[in-house]
Amino acid sequence: MSLKAFHLIFVSMMTALALGFGIWGFVNQLPWLGLASLGVAGLVVFYGFYFLKKLKKISYL
Amino acid sequence: MEIPYTVKPRPDTGIYNAKVGIWLFLASEVMLFGGLFSAYVLLRVGADEGYWPHGWLDVRLGTLNTVLLALSAITTLLAWVACKVGQFGRFKFFHACTIVLALTFLGVKMYEYHDKWIHYEIKLKDGRFADGHMIASDDTSVTIEGRYVTDEKALYDLRSQGPIPRDEIKISRSDILSMENYGPWHNTFLALYFTLTGLHALHILGGTLVIGYLWGPGSRMWKKDPERFTNRIEVSGLFWHFVDLVWIFLFPVLYLT
Numbered sequence: 001m002s003l004k005a006f007h008l009i010f011v012s013m014m015t016a017l018a019l020g021f022g023i024w025g026f027v028n029q030l031p032w033l034g035l036a037s038l039g040v041a042g043l044v045v046f047y048g049f050y051f052l053k054k055l056k057k058i059s060y061l
Numbered sequence: 062m063e064i065p066y067t068v069k070p071r072p073d074t075g076i077y078n079a080k081v082g083i084w085l086f087l088a089s090e091v092m093l094f095g096g097l098f099s100a101y102v103l104l105r106v107g108a109d110e111g112y113w114p115h116g117w118l119d120v121r122l123g124t125l126n127t128v129l130l131a132l133s134a135i136t137t138l139l140a141w142v143a144c145k146v147g148q149f150g151r152f153k154f155f156h157a158c159t160i161v162l163a164l165t166f167l168g169v170k171m172y173e174y175h176d177k178w179i180h181y182e183i184k185l186k187d188g189r190f191a192d193g194h195m196i197a198s199d200d201t202s203v204t205i206e207g208r209y210v211t212d213e214k215a216l217y218d219l220r221s222q223g224p225i226p227r228d229e230i231k232i233s234r235s236d237i238l239s240m241e242n243y244g245p246w247h248n249t250f251l252a253l254y255f256t257l258t259g260l261h262a263l264h265i266l267g268g269t270l271v272i273g274y275l276w277g278p279g280s281r282m283w284k285k286d287p288e289r290f291t292n293r294i295e296v297s298g299l300f301w302h303f304v305d306l307v308w309i310f311l312f313p314v315l316y317l318t
Contacts, residue, residue: 007134
C-alpha cells in the first residue's frame with residue numbers, strides 16, 4: 001500500500017472524526033463547535049476528492 | 062555489494078523492500094497500541110460508578126493538536142509528491158513545515174503535562190478536599206488556585222458542572238491529611254492518559270528526528286539516487302500517517318468521553 005492509499009484512509013478517518021466531533025459538540029450544548037466541525041468534515045471530503053484528482057497517476061500499491 | 066530492491070519492486074512482493082519492512086513494523090505497532098487501547102476499554106468498563114473522570118483534559122488543546130497533526134499529514138504527502146515530480150525545493154519547504162508542526166504538537170503536549178503536574182488534590186483533616194493548581198508552597202502552608210469540595214466524586218465529572226469558580230486558597234500544612242498531584246500515579250485514567258499519550262509523543266519525537274535527518278544531512282542522497290530518496294520519504298510518510306491515525310483514536314477516547 002502506497003502513501004497515496006494510506007493518505008486516503010487517513011482522510012476517511014479524519015472525516016469520521018470531524019463528523020463525530022460535530023455530533024459531540026451538539027450533544028454537549030456547543031452548537032458553534034458542532035457546526036464548525038461539520039464544516040471541517042465537508043472541507044476534508046472536498047480535499048479528499050481534490051487530492052485523488054491531483055494524484056491520479058500515482059499507484060495505490 | 063549493492064542492496065537489492067531499494068528502488069525496483071521485488072518480483073514476489075511487488076513492492077520495494079523498505080516498504081515491506083515498514084508495513085511489518087507498522088503491524089507490530091498496531092499490536093502495541095491495540096493492546097493499550099484494549100487495556101483502556103477493560104479498565105474503563107471495570108471502573109467504579111462515578112469514579113471515571115470526565116472533562117479533565119482541555120478539549121481546545123486536544124483539538125489544536127489534532128489540527129496540527131492533520132496538517133502535518135498533508136505536508137508529508139506533499140513532500141513525497143514534490144520528490145516524485147522532481148521538485149526538491151518544494152520537498153524542502155513541505156518537510157520543514159512537517160517538522161515545525163510536529164515540534165508545535167510536542168510543545169502543546171508538554172504544556173498539558175505541566176498543567177497536570179502542578180494540579181493537586183489535597184485531602185484535609187476535616188474531611189473536605191481542596192483541588193487546584195499550585196501557586197506557592199513552603200514549610201507551613203500551600204497556596205492553590207482552586208476550590209473546596211465535600212464529596213470527592215465532585216472532582217470526577219467536571220463536564221456536567223459547567224464553569225467552575227476558582228479562588229486563591231491558602232491551606233496550612235497542619236490541616237492537610239494527604240496531597241497528590243495529577244501524575245500517572247493519581248488514578249487509572251491518568252495512568253492510561255500518560256502511558257498512551259507519552260508513547261504516542263515518543264513516536265512523534267522519533268518520526269521528527271527521522272524526518273529531520275531526511276530533510277537535512279540525509280537529503281544529500283537526492284543528488285546521487287533521487288528514486289531511492291523518494292522511497293525513503295514515502296516510508297517515513299507511512300510511519301507519520303500511522304502516528305497521526307493513532308492520535309485520531311486517542312483524541313476522542315481521552316478528551317471527549
